[in-house]
Amino acid sequence: MASANPATDSTARSSKKRDASDLQTNETESSADGSMNSRKIAKIHPFFSKQSQATSLSESSPFQWLKPSLGPKRTCLHGINLSPPCLSKIAALDLDGTVIKSNHNNRGKGSALQWEWWRNVVPSKMRTLHEEGYSIVFISNQALKSNQLTEWKKKIPLIAAALPDVPFRIFAACAKDGYRKPMPGMWYELERIFKEQGVEIDKASSFYVGDAAGRPDDFASTDRKWALNIGIPFYTPEEYFLKLPAASYNLPGFHVASLPEVEPVTPPNVAIIPNPPRQELVIFTGYPCLGKSSFYRRHFSPVGYSHINQDVLGSRPKCIKAAEEALKDKKSIVVGMYPLTRMPSILDRVQIDNTNRDVATRKHYLDLAKKHGVPARCFDFAGPMELAWHNNLYRAYIEPVFDVDKPPRDILPYVAFIGFRDNYEEPHTSEGFSEVVKIAWKFEGDEEARRRWSMWLQIDGK
Structure with missing residues (x-):
């Protein structure tokens, strides 16, 4: 203690x-x-x-939590001990299980005031890092209930009081969002703060220490994945503080490197836009976040296809009415994707219908096409649910940080992907389509954007 x-x-x-x-x-x-x-x-x-x-000790500590907290929803706590300098070398460390002993099994009132160093060598090592010109930054996941978080926050001034000559900075992710490790939001905030002081972080000279390393007895692998996402060297506490050899590890979960090579369009020689042009009704189906909106903007919008979207219009009858009016006006239409300016923030029947996941939903529009004597095609955006969820996280939390031209997107709840998976019925020409075209997901962007998209993206803590 x-x-x-x-x-x-x-x-x-x-x-x-x-x-x-x-x-x-x-x-x-x-x-x-x-x-x-x-x-x-x-x-x-x-x-x-x-x-x-x-x-x-807490009252006498020079530590302070800064206000407001970071992030659009203030979900990332930010605190400083003394006046931590912005230096190009970063010594980033997890807190529980790395700097101090983990106390996850004791969340009772007053438990935050009971803590111990992970090993006795930790405080002297912190002083050495400061003397060697490192900016010391603690990086912690703390998705706790409100009263537990209040108690936990009392612990940090105590740690600071036990390090009276060591300036440090701490970030704590308090929700399952883009700040939660292995998501890189806390590092992005660090880069922003340092850049405002004219300091560029030297990743090659920086490092991260954490206990969630994917070893056989580890509870998670989020710390190692976080370091991989950032692109800095990683050490376990045993490796860094005790100089023990590296242990074997495994990184579970989805990574884009596991995706197989597939044909981007099947059949391969299909004409996306009919030549010569003709009026038609096109239905998009597939998981959210598999490129339907981008595909529409690239191919169908430039040639005048109307966009029928239930999330915008509010109900299926309104969509059918809008579709019928467009067909009467001799316009071609595309049915089934999210709005081009945002992702929906809550799950409801409207969103489910936008994916056109089953035969019954698609039949409403096929009957309309048949009534007006217009051919109907289906574009099925194929890909695993894990990829769709990955893209969801990337678009909500990573892409907006670097591409201000892209519209902001709210995170789509996981249940939306489960709902599609459990109720999906593969489209066939027997439903009334003249053609069913498979579109495979393909990332589009420069190498740096691809590197960010290829990170370990998850908010479930594994």
């Missing part, structure tokens, strides 16, 4: 307001005339004495 400083305890006892650490059996006090008086008072449990000592 981190022990309280005797000088600090003395200061606390001399204050006007007495706390539990002042209460001892047969306490002796000095009277007004200088004589000593002995009086008997209630004896208290040692736990409350330790709490008081820790509170005293």
Whole structure:
């Protein structure tokens, strides 16, 4: 356990307001005339004495949580001890299980005041890093309930008080969003802060230490994945602090490197736009986030196809009415994708219908095409659910940081992808389509964008 400083305890006892650490059996006090008086008072449990000592340390700590918190929804806590410098070399470290012992099994009130260094060597190593010219940054996932988070925040000033000559910065991700490791949001904030001070971070000279490394007994692999995403060297606490050899590890979960090579369009020689042009109804189907909107913008919008979208119009009857009016006006239409300016933020029936996932949903539009004597084609955007979810995370949390020209997109709930998977019925010409075309996902962007898209993207903590 981190022990309280005797000088600090003395200061606390001399204050006007007495706390539990002042209460001892047969306490002796000095009277007004200088004589000593002995009086008997209630004896208290040692736990409350330790709490008081820790509170005293916290109050005397130079640590402060900065306000407001970071992120569009203020989900990333940011704090500093002393005045941490912005230096090109970063020593980034996980907190629980790396700098201090993990305390995940004890979330009771007051538990935050009980902590220990992971090993005795940690504080001296922190001082050495500071002396060697590193900016020390703690990177932590803390998706806790409100009252638990309030308790946890009390722990950091105690750690700071035990490192009185070590400036550091801490980021804590408090929600399952783009800040939660292995998502790189906390690193992006660090880069932004340093850039505002005219400092470019030297990744080759920086490193990250964490215990969630994918080893057989590790609870997760998020720390190693975070370092891979950032592009900095990674060490486990055993490797870094104890100089032990590296252990074997495995990184579970989806990665884009596992995707097979497939034909981008099947059949390969199909004409995306009929030649010569003709009026038609086109239905898009497939998981969200597999490129339907981009495909429409590239191929169908330039030649005048109308876009029928239920999330915009609000109900299926309104969509059918809009589709019928367009067909009456001799226009070609595309049915079934999300709005071109944003992703929907909540799951409802409208969103499910936009994926045209089953025969019954598609039949409403096929009947309309048949009624007006217009041919209908289906473009089925194929790809695994894991890829669709990956793209969802990339578009919501990564792409907007670097491409201000792309419209902001809210994260689509995971249940939307589960719903499509469980109810998907593959389209066939027997439904009434003149043609069914398979479109495979293909990333489009420069090499740096591809590198970001190829990161480990997940918010489930594994």
